[in-house]
Every structure is written in C-alpha cells, then in structure tokens.
Amino acid sequence: MARLELNDLRKTFGRGEDSVEAVSDLSLSVSDGELLVLVGPSGCGKSTTLNCIAGLDSVTDGTIRIGGDPVNERRPEERDIAMVFQNYALYPHMTAAENLEFGLKMTTGLTAAERRERVESTAELLDIDRLLDQKPKSLSGGQKQRVALGRAIIRDPSVFLMDEPLSNLDASLRSTMRTEIQQLQEDLDVTTVYVTHDQTEAMTMADRIAVMRGGTLQQVGEPLECYYRPQNRFVAEFIGEPAMNMVQVTRRGDRFVADGFEYPVPKRADHLSSGNSFTLGIRPGAIDVVEPQTGAATGTVGVVEPLGETSHAHVDIADTTLTITTDGPGTVERGDVVGVDFPPQRVHVFDVDTGVAVARRDGLPGDPVESNLNTQVD
Amino acid sequence: MTVMLTMTSDAAIDDPSSGSGIRRTVGTYVDSVVSRPLFWLLPALLFITVFQLYPVFEVFRMSLTDMSLITSEESYVWLENYRRLLGSERFYSTLRVTGLYSIASIILQIGLGLGLALAIDYGVRRGLRGPLFTRVVVLSAWIVPGIIIGLVWKIMLLETNVGVVNNALGRLGFGIVPFLSDAQIAVVSVITAGAWRGTAFSMIMFYAGLKRVPDELYRAAKIDGAGPLARFRYVTLPQLKSVVFVVTILVTIYSLNSFDLIFALTNGGPGRATEVIALSMYKSAFNSYEMGMAAATAVVLLMVTLVVTAVYFRLFDISEEI
Known part of the structure; x- marks a missing residue:
C-alpha cells in the first residue's frame, strides 16, 4: 500500500506537427488505501493516464511517485502495481489457476507449492475456486472478470489500476460487481485508481472523483462535492443522470431573465454584474412542479418517460426544454401546462464563455454552513 | 435427385392458376432448392471430382500398368512397378534427399518466416516505418514462379567469375566455390x-x-512481469500454435513435392545428389517414358505425404483450435 502522486504529468503521442497531447499537466495525489475514480468521456486521457502510471506508456513530462519514489524510469513489474483490463486480457491458453499464477511465476521466487497455495486462497476470496481448472473460453463474463481481479490481487500490489473493468458486463452483473469491487477494495485497503466513463460507477464507488476532459483535469473531489458544487459547466453536465438543465439568462436587476423565464438572483450570486449573460444550471431532481404562472417559468409537458417510482418529464418553455424528475405515474401528463420552480441553493451559475462556476454554493446539503445559508435565503 | 422430388411435390400442393400463384410457386421452388446444402456443395464437389479425384484414380490405375509414352499399348502388370521402385537404390537415394530437403526447409522456413513476421509485427505495433516495404520485398519472392527462381539462383551461383556470388567471394580473396557441382554443397x-x-x-x-x-x-504480460522472451514463450507462441501447425503441414507438403526450383537449379545433379522424389518421377515419365513407373512413384509420394501429415495431427494437439 502506498500513496500515489502525479506531478505535472504530460503525455503526447506522435512527433512534430502531428503530435497530440493526450494528458496535459495533470497533478493528482491518491492517498494510501483511497479509491480514486478517473472519469470522463472517451478520449479525455483517463486511460492514457492509467497506462502511464502502469508503465505501459512512457511519460513525456512530469513525475509519477509511488510510495514517495519516482517510478518514471521503472518497468511495469518494478512499480509494484497490478492492473485489471477492460477486456479481461486473460491468457486464453492457460487455465484460470495458471492465469492467476503467472505473475507470481514471473516476479517471485516462490515454489510451485507456495504459488498454488496463494492461488487457492485468492480463488476462495473471489469465490472462483471451482473454476480454477477451466480455461477462459468456458467462463462467463463475470467469472472472467473475477479471474482478472484475482490476477491483480494475488500479487499483493501497492496500487491497483482498473481500466473500465465493468464495461463488458451486462447491466445487472455490473451493479453486483461494482459492489463487490468496492467491498474488496475496502477489505484489502489498497490504493486504487479506477478508470471509467460511467458517471454512475464514479459516483457510487469513488472515495474521490477526478473528472477529466481533453487531457486536462476539471475537478477533483468527493462524489457529492462534484455533484453539488461543480467547478464548471462540464463537470455539472457530466456528473448526474439525467444531465443538468442549462438555461441561458441575463441578469436584470435582482432577477435572472430569459424568454418565458424569470428567477430571483440568489444571495451568493449578488456580486454578478447586471446586464451580463450567464448560464443557469438546475438538476432535474431539484425542480418542483407548481401551479402555472407561479414559479420561475410556465411550460407545456412534452414526452414523459416513466421509470416506476419516478418519471422524467420534458417541459417546453419558450425555446428551451427542461427535464424534470417527478414522482411516479400520474403527476404530469403530456400536454399539461405546468409551472416549474426550484430552491435557490440548487441553482448553479456559470460564466457563458468559460463555463466556470461563478457562484458556487458554500457547502453540501446538511452541512452547518449550508443550513444557515438556506434559512437566510429561504 | 432429392431436390427434384421435393420440387414435384411442392408443385402439386400449390395452385398455379393465378399469376401471383405462379410467382409464389416459383419462389417456393427456388427456396426449397437453395435451402439444401447439396445445392451449395455441388460446384465444389464437381470441381474436386473432375480435377482431383479422377486424376488420383487415373494415376493409381496407371501405376498398375506398363503404360509408356513410346507405345500406345498397355497392359496391367499390377504391383510390378511398386516392386521395382521399392527395390531400386535410386528410390532410397531420392527419399533421403527429399527427407533432408524437407526437414531443412521446415526448420529454415518456419524459423526465418517467424523471425521476419515478428520483426514486421514489432515495427507495425511501434508505428515504425518500413514494415510495408519489407513485406512487399519478401512477398515478391513468393509470387515469382519457382522455375524462374531456380534460374536466377543458377545464374547467381555460376561457378565462374561471372557468377554473382563467386565474383563477390573472389573479390574478398576466396577461390571459386563449386556451389552446384559439389554433391554436398x-x-x-x-x-x-x-x-x-x-x-x-x-x-x-x-x-x-x-x-x-x-x-x-x-500489456497484461508486461504488468505480470514477463520480459520479451517470456512474452514470446508464454503469449506469442501459444497464440500461434494453430498457425505453426498449418504452416508446418503446408511447408512439408510443398517441400515433399518440390520440383520446379530444383529442376531449374541442378536438375537433380551432380549425379543424383539433389534428386528429389518429384524430380525422379518427372524423369521416369519424360526421360525414360515409363508412365506406369512415374505413376507408381507419384502414388508412393502421396502416401508419404499422407503419413507425415497424419503424424503431425498426432503430434500437435490442436483439438481446441479446430
């Protein structure tokens, strides 16, 4: 177990004019035993970052430290890391036991009997002891992923690296494995970097999330911090399902105004200049349906997507459409004219050009500072 | 036959009185024909029968006769050709040469081919320049007919100062090497x-x-700590197992049946030092005009090839790949 640090990490592919910068000046640290999730859309540099940490890709600039030691020049096996791949990457000609054993065989001086013992205890931990003599071909996706996890665990590494390990599994298995990996990581208490493009995985599993876009870090923080206090519009839209609603408004006096939309400027946004344009962000779950003409805006309900306990309703207001999470069936119907409103602490304000959050809330729901603010505002 | 019967019974069921009825009936006929495996297998079966099975049968029949190119009469001598062939010193000499040539070919072609392929694959995976050029150059050797390659090598190995190789060796201070006239060389x-x-x-x-x-x-093997040699041993080779099997079988078959290149390069000489079975078969047929004897040699060569291939199937456990 160890602390992992990335200082000004930069990675470019290609040379000269054709070169592409995949990761730019990335600085991050992962504490001992922490599970950090690197999340972002395809091509954001998250997998490249992971490969650099693993030693599978060389670093163009910057330093990677594991347990305080720079490892830039070390080969993968000298970095005391283990990796789980998206496509499992199990050796097809070896049995599950041989797959688990291979790393030990290559890197340790253990005897065959000692290796066998380690294989059996790891297999028991992952509940794959009955599968040890089978080859990957005859294993299901979930079983393969367990063997791949076992291959990482068995070497007792300082750092686990997981590259979208669940994306090849079907939805129900994915949620089961998600819990299992989380439990395993807690039990083993190993520093882990987990790469995914799935924000649900990031939210549910991470101790902290690092959101990346175009090779640069957008925000690092605990999942709820990123959800309630996004630093910019990208993070706000990427985290949360369905995505945050965005409305272009202009400040006029003490109100944010747009076509068919009017909302009092929250106290924390008082410093913003009147006459300027902003983007307001409101999460679908924060919006309440009210009587027409009484809230921030009034619109007509379009498509309603029932999900059982809740529904997603799309409400057309002038030329924008807001997605609203409502209570189960019957709350609103297609064609209804409804008013929408939302509490001021749930409003995010972003600069129109840079997308930077210009009036972030001070704390998370339930924080003492936040409770005080709420009473002031409300 | 089965197809025809079905067509008749289908026709009896449908009422072809109306236009759409006729179209439907025709459609049903076509469907019933094309949905049968025999329809799709027939062209290949015909081709194999006419161009492969029949010639094999004919060669086998010829091997039991005293058929000759200089007389139109032939009579069945049954196993006489085989008795003469297996009793001759020449047969064992050509068998030995063929064996030596084949074993050396398998080792060299698999070794060199794998080495080159690894180098090209390495280049491609690393994004280096040159793999395409190398591939084209190496492949050009494959598309040139063996007889021309034989002639080119013959010119290169000429045992005078005009020969490219001897000329080069001469410049380096070596004497003329008898590349084609010394039995062993x-x-x-x-x-x-x-x-x-x-x-x-x-x-x-x-x-x-x-x-x-x-x-x-x-990548997984690198993380697991396998160096380049271990990656080759534990990842590359096992993954190539089925290819090694196929290449070994095909190279063996090609080598056992080698003819054109050797014909052009040495014509089996000096003496019978480089005479392989296929070449002796050719000589029986077109130098001695003994077609029966040549056919018997061909049948023995076919048997040798089949036996060696069967041995490979036993040696390689490729049941998983197949």
Whole structure:
C-alpha cells in the first residue's frame, strides 16, 4: 500500500506537427488505501493516464511517485502495481489457476507449492475456486472478470489500476460487481485508481472523483462535492443522470431573465454584474412542479418517460426544454401546462464563455454552513 | 435427385392458376432448392471430382500398368512397378534427399518466416516505418514462379567469375566455390534457394497470426512481469500454435513435392545428389517414358505425404483450435 502522486504529468503521442497531447499537466495525489475514480468521456486521457502510471506508456513530462519514489524510469513489474483490463486480457491458453499464477511465476521466487497455495486462497476470496481448472473460453463474463481481479490481487500490489473493468458486463452483473469491487477494495485497503466513463460507477464507488476532459483535469473531489458544487459547466453536465438543465439568462436587476423565464438572483450570486449573460444550471431532481404562472417559468409537458417510482418529464418553455424528475405515474401528463420552480441553493451559475462556476454554493446539503445559508435565503 | 422430388411435390400442393400463384410457386421452388446444402456443395464437389479425384484414380490405375509414352499399348502388370521402385537404390537415394530437403526447409522456413513476421509485427505495433516495404520485398519472392527462381539462383551461383556470388567471394580473396557441382554443397544450395523462396509464405502466415494476438495480452504480460522472451514463450507462441501447425503441414507438403526450383537449379545433379522424389518421377515419365513407373512413384509420394501429415495431427494437439 502506498500513496500515489502525479506531478505535472504530460503525455503526447506522435512527433512534430502531428503530435497530440493526450494528458496535459495533470497533478493528482491518491492517498494510501483511497479509491480514486478517473472519469470522463472517451478520449479525455483517463486511460492514457492509467497506462502511464502502469508503465505501459512512457511519460513525456512530469513525475509519477509511488510510495514517495519516482517510478518514471521503472518497468511495469518494478512499480509494484497490478492492473485489471477492460477486456479481461486473460491468457486464453492457460487455465484460470495458471492465469492467476503467472505473475507470481514471473516476479517471485516462490515454489510451485507456495504459488498454488496463494492461488487457492485468492480463488476462495473471489469465490472462483471451482473454476480454477477451466480455461477462459468456458467462463462467463463475470467469472472472467473475477479471474482478472484475482490476477491483480494475488500479487499483493501497492496500487491497483482498473481500466473500465465493468464495461463488458451486462447491466445487472455490473451493479453486483461494482459492489463487490468496492467491498474488496475496502477489505484489502489498497490504493486504487479506477478508470471509467460511467458517471454512475464514479459516483457510487469513488472515495474521490477526478473528472477529466481533453487531457486536462476539471475537478477533483468527493462524489457529492462534484455533484453539488461543480467547478464548471462540464463537470455539472457530466456528473448526474439525467444531465443538468442549462438555461441561458441575463441578469436584470435582482432577477435572472430569459424568454418565458424569470428567477430571483440568489444571495451568493449578488456580486454578478447586471446586464451580463450567464448560464443557469438546475438538476432535474431539484425542480418542483407548481401551479402555472407561479414559479420561475410556465411550460407545456412534452414526452414523459416513466421509470416506476419516478418519471422524467420534458417541459417546453419558450425555446428551451427542461427535464424534470417527478414522482411516479400520474403527476404530469403530456400536454399539461405546468409551472416549474426550484430552491435557490440548487441553482448553479456559470460564466457563458468559460463555463466556470461563478457562484458556487458554500457547502453540501446538511452541512452547518449550508443550513444557515438556506434559512437566510429561504 | 432429392431436390427434384421435393420440387414435384411442392408443385402439386400449390395452385398455379393465378399469376401471383405462379410467382409464389416459383419462389417456393427456388427456396426449397437453395435451402439444401447439396445445392451449395455441388460446384465444389464437381470441381474436386473432375480435377482431383479422377486424376488420383487415373494415376493409381496407371501405376498398375506398363503404360509408356513410346507405345500406345498397355497392359496391367499390377504391383510390378511398386516392386521395382521399392527395390531400386535410386528410390532410397531420392527419399533421403527429399527427407533432408524437407526437414531443412521446415526448420529454415518456419524459423526465418517467424523471425521476419515478428520483426514486421514489432515495427507495425511501434508505428515504425518500413514494415510495408519489407513485406512487399519478401512477398515478391513468393509470387515469382519457382522455375524462374531456380534460374536466377543458377545464374547467381555460376561457378565462374561471372557468377554473382563467386565474383563477390573472389573479390574478398576466396577461390571459386563449386556451389552446384559439389554433391554436398549442391544440396546446401538447393535448400538455401528453397528456403529463400518459401520463407515469404510462412512469414505472411505468421504475420497474420501475430496480428490476431490482442495487444492487451502483451500489456497484461508486461504488468505480470514477463520480459520479451517470456512474452514470446508464454503469449506469442501459444497464440500461434494453430498457425505453426498449418504452416508446418503446408511447408512439408510443398517441400515433399518440390520440383520446379530444383529442376531449374541442378536438375537433380551432380549425379543424383539433389534428386528429389518429384524430380525422379518427372524423369521416369519424360526421360525414360515409363508412365506406369512415374505413376507408381507419384502414388508412393502421396502416401508419404499422407503419413507425415497424419503424424503431425498426432503430434500437435490442436483439438481446441479446430
């Protein structure tokens, strides 16, 4: 177990004019035993970052430290890391036991009997002891992923690296494995970097999330911090399902105004200049349906997507459409004219050009500072 | 026959009185014909029967006769040709040469082909320049007919100062090397020319096999601490097992049946030092005009090839790949 640090990490592919910068000046640290999730859309540099940490890709600039030691020049096996791949990457000609054993065989001086013992205890931990003599071909996706996890665990590494390990599994298995990996990581208490493009995985599993876009870090923080206090519009839209609603408004006096939309400027946004344009962000779950003409805006309900306990309703207001999470069936119907409103602490304000959050809330729901603010505002 | 019967019974069921009825009936006929495996197998079956099975049968029949190119009469001598063939010193000499040539070809072609394929694959995976050029150069050896390659090598190995190789050796201060007239060196020359040509084939097969190996396996092996040799031993080779099998069988078959290159390069000489079975078969047929004897040699060569292939199937456990 160890602390992992990335200082000004930069990675470019290609040379000269054709070169592409995949990761730019990335600085991050992962504490001992922490599970950090690197999340972002395809091509954001998250997998490249992971490969650099693993030693599978060389670093163009910057330093990677594991347990305080720079490892830039070390080969993968000298970095005391283990990796789980998206496509499992199990050796097809070896049995599950041989797959688990291979790393030990290559890197340790253990005897065959000692290796066998380690294989059996790891297999028991992952509940794959009955599968040890089978080859990957005859294993299901979930079983393969367990063997791949076992291959990482068995070497007792300082750092686990997981590259979208669940994306090849079907939805129900994915949620089961998600819990299992989380439990395993807690039990083993190993520093882990987990790469995914799935924000649900990031939210549910991470101790902290690092959101990346175009090779640069957008925000690092605990999942709820990123959800309630996004630093910019990208993070706000990427985290949360369905995505945050965005409305272009202009400040006029003490109100944010747009076509068919009017909302009092929250106290924390008082410093913003009147006459300027902003983007307001409101999460679908924060919006309440009210009587027409009484809230921030009034619109007509379009498509309603029932999900059982809740529904997603799309409400057309002038030329924008807001997605609203409502209570189960019957709350609103297609064609209804409804008013929408939302509490001021749930409003995010972003600069129109840079997308930077210009009036972030001070704390998370339930924080003492936040409770005080709420009473002031409300 | 089965197809025809079905068509008749289908026709009886449908009422073809209306236009759409006729179209439906025709459609049903076509469907019933094309949905049968025999329809799709027939062209291949016909081709194999006419161009392969019948000639094999005819050669076998000829081997039991005293058929000759200089007389139109022939009579069945049954196993006489085989008795003469297996009793002759020449047969065992050609068998020995063929065996030596084949073993050397297999080792060289697989070794060199795999080496080249690995180098090209490495270059491609690393994004280096040159793999395409190398592939084209090596493959050009494969597309040139063996008889021309034999002639080219013959010119290169001429035992005078005009020969490219002897000329070069001369400049380096060596004497003339009898590449084609010394019995032992001639065998080496033939093997070298054969390997030069055949390597292209095994290279392209191995390269195709290497391209199938997922990059993630190599990455996983690196993380697991496997160095370049261990990655080759534990990842590349097992993944290439089925390709090695196919290449070994095909190279063996090609080598056992080698004819054109050796015919052009040494014509089996000096003496019978480089005479392989296929060449002795040709000589029986077109030098001695003994078609029956040539056919018997061909049948024995076919048997040898079948036995060797059967042995390979036993040696390689490729049940999983197949």
